[in-house]
Amino acid sequence: MGALSNFYQEQRRWLNAIFGIGVVAAFWSFADWQVNSELFFVGPWRVVTYTYGLFASGEILDDLYISGIEFFWGFGVAAFAGIAFGMIFGISRVFREFFDPWLSAVYATPSVALAPLIIIWFGVDLTAKIVIVLITAVVPIVLNTYTGVLSVGKEFQTLANSFCIPQRQVLYKILIPGSLPYIVTGLRLGISRGIVGVVVGEYFGAYAGLGYQLFKGLDTFNMPLMMSCAAMLAGTGVVLNQVILVIERRMAPWRDSTLQE
Amino acid sequence: MSSSIQVEQVHKTFMKPTGETVHAVGGIDMDLRPGTFYSFVGPSGCGKTTMLHMIHGLLPPTRGRILLDGDEVVGPTPNKAVVFQQALLLPWRNVTDNIQFGIENDRGMSATERREICDKYTQIVGLRGFESHYPHELSGGMQQRVNLARALAVNPEILLMDEPFASLDAQTRLLMQEELQRMVDWKNSGKIVIFVTHDIEEAVFLSDVVFCFSFRPGTIMKEIKVPFPTPRTLRVKEEPEFLQIKHDIWELLADEARKAMEE
Numbered sequence: 001m002g003a004l005s006n007f008y009q010e011q012r013r014w015l016n017a018i019f020g021i022g023v024v025a026a027f028w029s030f031a032d033w034q035v036n037s038e039l040f041f042v043g044p045w046r047v048v049t050y051t052y053g054l055f056a057s058g059e060i061l062d063d064l065y066i067s068g069i070e071f072f073w074g075f076g077v078a079a080f081a082g083i084a085f086g087m088i089f090g091i092s093r094v095f096r097e098f099f100d101p102w103l104s105a106v107y108a109t110p111s112v113a114l115a116p117l118i119i120i121w122f123g124v125d126l127t128a129k130i131v132i133v134l135i136t137a138v139v140p141i142v143l144n145t146y147t148g149v150l151s152v153g154k155e156f157q158t159l160a161n162s163f164c165i166p167q168r169q170v171l172y173k174i175l176i177p178g179s180l181p182y183i184v185t186g187l188r189l190g191i192s193r194g195i196v197g198v199v200v201g202e203y204f205g206a207y208a209g210l211g212y213q214l215f216k217g218l219d220t221f222n223m224p225l226m227m228s229c230a231a232m233l234a235g236t237g238v239v240l241n242q243v244i245l246v247i248e249r250r251m252a253p254w255r256d257s258t259l260q261e
Numbered sequence: 262m263s264s265s266i267q268v269e270q271v272h273k274t275f276m277k278p279t280g281e282t283v284h285a286v287g288g289i290d291m292d293l294r295p296g297t298f299y300s301f302v303g304p305s306g307c308g309k310t311t312m313l314h315m316i317h318g319l320l321p322p323t324r325g326r327i328l329l330d331g332d333e334v335v336g337p338t339p340n341k342a343v344v345f346q347q348a349l350l351l352p353w354r355n356v357t358d359n360i361q362f363g364i365e366n367d368r369g370m371s372a373t374e375r376r377e378i379c380d381k382y383t384q385i386v387g388l389r390g391f392e393s394h395y396p397h398e399l400s401g402g403m404q405q406r407v408n409l410a411r412a413l414a415v416n417p418e419i420l421l422m423d424e425p426f427a428s429l430d431a432q433t434r435l436l437m438q439e440e441l442q443r444m445v446d447w448k449n450s451g452k453i454v455i456f457v458t459h460d461i462e463e464a465v466f467l468s469d470v471v472f473c474f475s476f477r478p479g480t481i482m483k484e485i486k487v488p489f490p491t492p493r494t495l496r497v498k499e500e501p502e503f504l505q506i507k508h509d510i511w512e513l514l515a516d517e518a519r520k521a522m523e524e
């Protein structure tokens with residue numbers, strides 16, 4: 001008894017997560033059994049085997065590659081530009097006041113509304129999708145980075161000033177480490193929004209990609225394909241979020257004890 | 262090299278965002294000589310921290326001026342260092358790296374020298390074994406000692422200390438009072454030390470001169486010279502003359518403290 005409850009305490013996070021997945025999978029299977037039509041619904045096991053089939057036959061690899069490229073470049077540029085601009089926003093009040101309305105406007109505009117314009121400007125090829133991912137992902141990164149910079153207490157500026165630390169060094173000795181938690185939040189939001197961007201971009205004309213396959217499934221009444229693509233998109237989001245969290249734990253050991261809560 | 266500081270008719274008025282003004286410092290004159298330990302005592306909110314920050318150049322005076330070797334102080338310089346009232350440690354740096362904060366830009370210093378200095382002050386403030394701990398893993402008193410070591414590591418000519426021992430336990434505090442004299446050795450090195458404290462006994466024990474501040478706007482009510490030779494041992498605190506000085510300051514400040522309480 002004691003050993004078992006100890007085991008549960010130690011592995012609690014995983015056990016609970018697995019249990020949660022199991023419960024949902026059970027309901028999902030039950031619903032599938034009730035609906036009993038692959039045209040409308042497929043169960044979790046079918047999604048797994050179908051996805052496996054897509055990989056085994058190799059037919060999905062191209063799409064994964066294309067979507068991957070779109071996301072990689074779009075999000076990569078968004079991360080760099082977002083953090084850089086966020087820093088400038090945080091440091092320069094004039095800059096902030098000048099561009100804040102635009103930032104809010106882009107943030108409030110759904111990517112679906114911008115995508116058609118971008119497709120027209122950049123064509124149906126990769127560039128357009130990269131731009132769509134970039135634009136959707138960059139805003140939360142900018143916003144969070146600059147909130148982070150503002151959250152770094154003025155007293156730390158005073159401290160740096162008092163020890164004659166040059167302004168240039170204040171950036172990487174105070175502002176960047178101080179706003180790291182916010183930057184991480186921004187990146188995580190950026191990932192989710194970037195994945196949405198991939199799907200939206202591929203909706204408005206594409207020749208390959210996970211989103212493209214999803215909409216192809218819609219056109220061809222291929223429910224397993226649609227659900228499999230949706231599952232892969234969701235899985236990517238989960239994995240990338242975990243990657244960011246692991247990186248943060250590595251880079252920010254001083255936050256360890258708070259993170260574990 | 263030793264410096265002197267002149268504070269001439271300095272006032273400081275703060276303007277709050279609401280438009281309200283606070284007259285924190287109300288016309289202070291001081292003539293600070295090298296090789297001397299000064300204390301500021303006075304009721305809470307009377308402008309001690311403000312005065313200290315103005316001497317460092319972190320805040321400009323509203324009126325009057327502060328001269329360091331004849332030149333007006335316009336900002337912090339590397340020959341001054343502050344022990345802040347709040348520890349103000351960088352949460353993302355461990356003990357060693359926090360202590361190193363003030364000396365890592367010193368180009369005349371090699372990495373090994375820097376390391377040695379850090380080790381030395383880590384040892385002095387009793388944090389051996391905690392080098393790689395982060396601030397959130399330290400007690401309040403330990404954080405305050407890192408704050409102290411960070412300023413001492415700079416080996417400044419002018420050391421400005423804002424209640425550095427306030428969060429230490431009583432025993433450590435007494436030990437640090439003795440230790441500080443050895444560490445800073447202001448007589449021989451010609452340094453100026455300014456030490457803000459609420460503990461009158463501590464002020465008298467450490468200082469050559471105690472400045473007694475009035476309630477806000479802070480002015481110097483009295484400048485008291487403490488005649489005992491330095492370095493002193495804790496036994497000095499039992500001498501009749503010591504007790505007399507302590508008592509006099511107490512009397513002087515009691516009324517001001519009452520005014521502060523009634524605010």
Ligand SMILES: Nc1ncnc2c1ncn2[C@@H]1O[C@H](COP(=O)(O)OP(=O)(O)OP(=O)(O)O)[C@@H](O)[C@H]1O
Pocket residue numbers: 275276277283284285304305306307308309310311312346477
């Ligand atoms: N940045 C500021 N803006 C507005 N008012 C301020 C500011 N800094 C200090 N004050 C006010 O100036 C007065 C003096 O403050 P100061 O911190 O110098 O007091 P102190 O003597 O150090 O007090 P304590 O012993 O409690 O630390 C206080 O009334 C405080 O409210």
Ligand SMILES: [Mg+2]
Pocket residue numbers: 309310311346423
């Ligand atoms: Mg103070």
